[in-house]
């Protein structure tokens with residue numbers, strides 16, 4: 758593959774975020790000649806400052822029944838979780854329809870099982886990669902605490918917890934003294950919580966990325982700073 762004017766590589770990866778560097782590490786371990794091209798550097802964009810969570814217990818599919826009801830509110834909120842430039846909407850529409858259909862009750866269970874399976878695989882693979890790259894000391898296993906401001910909000914979360922339980926994800930609902938012990942100084946507006954012990958975080962996602970990249974380099978992966986404007990097929 759011709760990846761840049763003066764370089765021929767076996768495999769070119771565009772983007773040196775956590776996804777790109779993990780792929781590079783695996784391919785380099787398998788003996789492939791791999792180069793990452795990134796316009797900035799290794800883990801300099803989203804992967805330098807995400808929330809640092811390895812959320813293996815987050816198995817609920819984004820597409821679910823009733824989700825479509827939230828769409829107008831999300832789109833109208835400038836700080837909401839979804840923003841679609843109006844000019845892009847017609848292009849995105851076929852995908853949005855597939856996404857909506859994926860949330861149908863008869864498909865939800867299959868998506869849930871697939872996501873739970875992927876998380877199990879991801880957890881095992883992360884443990885292996887962290888061990889091989891010597892980054893295990895960056896892992897924090899102190900769990901997560903989900904909080905509710907009302908009994909109604911807590912009750913609305915219960916089907917999701919029941920679904921997680923079906924896939925062996927551990928959690929405990931807490932309130933009163935048990936909640937205060939888990940999070941001292943918590944505002945009294947939080948009436949209940951759910952503690953998930955299997956939730957993991959890393960101390961600094963950027964440092965983790967740099968360390969995994971350093972490992973990938975020892976296996977032969979290379980980096981080139983370049984902005985890729987075009988990907989073509991058919992050239993040797």
Ligand SMILES: Cc1cc2nc3c(=O)[nH]c(=O)nc-3n(C[C@H](O)[C@H](O)[C@H](O)COP(=O)(O)OP(=O)(O)OC[C@H]3O[C@@H](n4cnc5c(N)ncnc54)[C@H](O)[C@@H]3O)c2cc1C
Nearest residue numbers: 772773774775776795796802803804807808809810984985
């Ligand atoms: C605020 C926030 C918090 C998040 N928290 C979490 C979390 O806690 N846990 C979690 O799992 N996920 C989280 N995410 C999701 C997050 O996107 C991923 O965690 C992860 O960082 C994404 O990695 P990536 O490699 O896909 O993308 P990036 O880290 O964004 O890497 C993409 C790279 O591609 C490069 N690039 C793009 N276009 C080109 C081009 N044309 N030519 C050359 N280079 C190019 C960019 O320079 C960049 O370095 C969070 C996201 C946000 C925004």
